[in-house]
Amino acid sequence: xxxxxxxxxxxxxxxxxxxxxxxxxxxxxxxxxxxxxxxxxxxxxxxxxxxxxxxxxxxxxxxxxxxxxxxxxxxxxxxxxxxxxxxxxxxxxxxxxxxxxxxxxxxxxxxxxxxxxxxxxxxxxxxxxxxxxxxxxxxxxxxxxxxxxxxxxxxxxxxxxxxxxxxxxxxxxxxxxxxxxxxxxxxxxxxxxxxxxxxxxxxxxxxxxxxxxxxxxxxxxxxxxxxxxxxxxxxxxxxxxxxxxxxxxxxxxxxxxxxxxxxxxxxxxxxxxxxxxxxxxxxxxxxxxxxxxxxxxxxxxxxxxxxxxxxxxxxxxxxxxxxxxxxxxxxxxxxxxxxxxxxxxxxxxxxxxxxxxxxxxxxxxxxxxxxxxxxxxxxxxxxxxx
Amino acid sequence: xxxxxxxxxxxxxxxxxxxxxxxxxxxxxxxxxxxxxxxxxxxxxxxxxxxxxxxxxxxxxxxxxxxxxxxxxxxxxxxxxxxxxxxxxxxxxxxxxxxxxxxxxxxxxxxxxxxxxxxxxxxxxxxxxxxxxxxxxxxxxxxxxxxxxxxxxxxxxxxxxxxxxxxxxxxxxxxxxxxxxxxxxxxxxxxxxxxxxxxxxxxxxxxxxxxxxxxxxxxxxxxxxxxxxxxxxxxxxxxxxxxxxxxxxxxxxxxxxxxxxxxxxxxxxxxxxxxxxxxxxxxxxxxxxxxxxxxxxxxxxxxxxxxxxxxxxxxxxxxxxxxxxx
Numbered sequence: 001x002x003x004x005x006x007x008x009x010x011x012x013x014x015x016x017x018x019x020x021x022x023x024x025x026x027x028x029x030x031x032x033x034x035x036x037x038x039x040x041x042x043x044x045x046x047x048x049x050x051x052x053x054x055x056x057x058x059x060x061x062x063x064x065x066x067x068x069x070x071x072x073x074x075x076x077x078x079x080x081x082x083x084x085x086x087x088x089x090x091x092x093x094x095x096x097x098x099x100x101x102x103x104x105x106x107x108x109x110x111x112x113x114x115x116x117x118x119x120x121x122x123x124x125x126x127x128x129x130x131x132x133x134x135x136x137x138x139x140x141x142x143x144x145x146x147x148x149x150x151x152x153x154x155x156x157x158x159x160x161x162x163x164x165x166x167x168x169x170x171x172x173x174x175x176x177x178x179x180x181x182x183x184x185x186x187x188x189x190x191x192x193x194x195x196x197x198x199x200x201x202x203x204x205x206x207x208x209x210x211x212x213x214x215x216x217x218x219x220x221x222x223x224x225x226x227x228x229x230x231x232x233x234x235x236x237x238x239x240x241x242x243x244x245x246x247x248x249x250x251x252x253x254x255x256x257x258x259x260x261x262x263x264x265x266x267x268x269x270x271x272x273x274x275x276x277x278x279x280x281x282x283x284x285x286x287x288x289x290x291x292x293x294x295x296x297x298x299x300x301x302x303x304x305x306x307x308x309x310x311x312x313x314x315x316x317x318x319x320x321x322x323x324x325x326x327x328x329x330x331x332x333x334x335x336x337x338x339x340x341x342x343x344x345x346x347x348x349x350x351x352x353x354x355x356x357x358x359x360x361x362x363x364x365x366x367x368x369x370x371x372x373x374x375x376x377x378x379x380x381x382x383x384x385x386x
Numbered sequence: 387x388x389x390x391x392x393x394x395x396x397x398x399x400x401x402x403x404x405x406x407x408x409x410x411x412x413x414x415x416x417x418x419x420x421x422x423x424x425x426x427x428x429x430x431x432x433x434x435x436x437x438x439x440x441x442x443x444x445x446x447x448x449x450x451x452x453x454x455x456x457x458x459x460x461x462x463x464x465x466x467x468x469x470x471x472x473x474x475x476x477x478x479x480x481x482x483x484x485x486x487x488x489x490x491x492x493x494x495x496x497x498x499x500x501x502x503x504x505x506x507x508x509x510x511x512x513x514x515x516x517x518x519x520x521x522x523x524x525x526x527x528x529x530x531x532x533x534x535x536x537x538x539x540x541x542x543x544x545x546x547x548x549x550x551x552x553x554x555x556x557x558x559x560x561x562x563x564x565x566x567x568x569x570x571x572x573x574x575x576x577x578x579x580x581x582x583x584x585x586x587x588x589x590x591x592x593x594x595x596x597x598x599x600x601x602x603x604x605x606x607x608x609x610x611x612x613x614x615x616x617x618x619x620x621x622x623x624x625x626x627x628x629x630x631x632x633x634x635x636x637x638x639x640x641x642x643x644x645x646x647x648x649x650x651x652x653x654x655x656x657x658x659x660x661x662x663x664x665x666x667x668x669x670x671x672x673x674x675x676x677x678x679x680x681x682x683x684x685x686x687x688x689x690x691x692x693x694x695x696x697x698x699x700x701x702x703x704x705x706x707x708x709x710x711x712x
Contacts, residue, residue, distance in 0.1 A: 073616020099615030
């Protein structure tokens with residue numbers, strides 16, 4: 001078990017800057033997920049921790065020891081690769097024991113015992129004598145994880161381990177990895193582009209910027225527990241990345257600013273109240289109103305009869321357990337999406353009144369930075385069991 | 387080969403035509419098979435003309451007393467060219483000490499040169515597989531010896547090894563490594579060394595190229611996994627790289643081995659009919675052309691053919707070479 005600290009870490013390949021100004025702490029036993037759009041350098045950041053790439057500048061500490069120049073094997077990390085990286089000519093047992101055998105720190109009996117221990121955890125005991133090519137994708141992934149487990153590392157590194165599996169297996173393996181983290185208690189870093197994996201697995205999400213935002217703001221867009229990123233995104237990028245379908249954004253102008261709320265005017269003239277602290281801005285500023293599809297209500301919203309907009313249904317997506325209604329709001333370019341439980345009765349062309357509850361509204365300034373919401377994350381999570 | 391392909395075509399067809407009626411299916415299958423044979427026919431005819439017919443003629447001549455000056459009067463004499471007993475003495479190719487000398491020379495040459503070429507080729511391939519500046523230039527440069535026609539490189543080396551005017555002796559004398567010029571191609575001790583040296587120079591690039599192709603197919607993530615596991619690069623080479631390129635390596639070796647067993651041009655140009663380096667091919671040519679004994683020479687050629695075939699079968703059986711890959 002070990003903690004990981006990154007201080008002012010930069011990485012570039014020749015002239016291409018890939019990782020900018022990363023300051024990051026991952027505590028002992030924490031499950032951190034690196035997530036971001038493709039090309040944001042999340043895999044590179046993981047490979048920096050593993051030691052497969054060199055840090056261009058900055059410091060990396062694992063377990064309190066500076067490891068910038070240490071080879072991967074001396075960092076106390078084990079890595080699970082996206083493509084499994086099993087040795088095709090060795091049996092599953094040999095694949096798992098290979099590193100231990102060559103390290104020659106243990107007797108054959110100890111190695112044998114440890115491989116069987118790991119195989120038992122992952123329920124692959126019956127596969128030990130087979131070759132990788134005789135296994136299914138999910139089984140190979142378990143072997144890859146098993147190979148990491150036998151080394152008993154302080155830190156586990158997962159590089160998109162589930163992206164080669166089918167949907168059902170992905171969910172199952174996701175749960176198993178989460179269980180594994182609980183049982184082993186080791187620190188884990190997990191790279192994915194799938195925000196559902198990020199939300200479900202992480203204690204701490206590290207959302208990374210790509211492209212221009214990375215060069216301007218550094219690689220890290222926001223770090224925090226999953227629900228904090230969901231409820232309190234710091235900017236438009238984070239707000240849009242977390243959640244599916246993504247948050248609705250409506251361009252508008254600030255009308256009135258009070259310490260406990262702000263009022264904005266939409267292009268069609270309607271006014272919406274949002275419970276945010278916009279005192280740093282002034283009336284007339286161009287801002288963006290954000291609200292998640294699951295928070296948009298049909299008809300007038302309960303707490304504020306005025307917080308409504310008129311919209312016309314342009315498209316429907318029936319998922320069975322819910323329906324996504326795409327609507328067109330006058331003067332708003334993108335469709336405003338709302339999520340309704342079950343089969344919504346709306347049809348295309350229907351005119352609807354959408355309720356935007358003030359305490360669910362996000363507001364972002366001209367540069368895309370969020371105004372602080374005046375509502376705690378805890379207040380929005382409804383306890384399941386009482 | 388042709389039938390195997392037709393069968394594969396058949397199998398595929400059966401899969402595709404799964405939802406057709408039986409009559410339709412069989413009609414379709416028949417026309418597909420007909421088309422397959424039509425496409426294969428030119429190749430089969432050509433092969434029969436340029437490979438099958440000469441082979442058949444050679445085997446036929448080996449059972450006759452044919453003479454180069456008068457092929458028409460050849461009579462069938464059975465196995466006399468191979469082995470026969472006249473007045474208590476054994477005659478025929480198989481009783482000829484010269485033939486067995488040629489067999490021994492060929493085997494020695496093949497095994498030594500192919501072994502060296504494999505080892506050197508592996509090293510060259512590993513170097514070329516690494517990323518460094520100007521790699522493509524070096525790759526092209528390494529191939530040059532292989533691109534030169536054998537006759538040209540053999541003549542070239544013949545001059546370089548010339549006992550009086552050769553640059554090789556000149557350099558070795560200059561360095562003080564030898565005190566008197568060496569007769570590279572004429573001395574019984576050195577002739578085979580010279581031949582092997584030139585062959586290694588010429589065909590190592592071919593081996594390197596085949597092995598390099600195999601190296602470039604290797605999964606890179608295995609090597610990264612090995613790095614994270616802290617496995618020493620030398621161990622990685624023997625435990626991961628070598629087993630993974632073994633199938634390709636075995637195929638490369640058999641290509642070279644077949645080539646080496648029928649070696650002719652290099653030896654003939656460098657050392658002519660010298661007894662010290664005479665290969666099976668050189669022996670057969672000598673009988674056939676110099677001594678005009680077409681029947682006897684054909685018997686030697688047929689034996690050479692059988693030897694190569696036998697070596698291939700043994701190699702594939704014991705080397706467990708799989709051409710189809712995994």
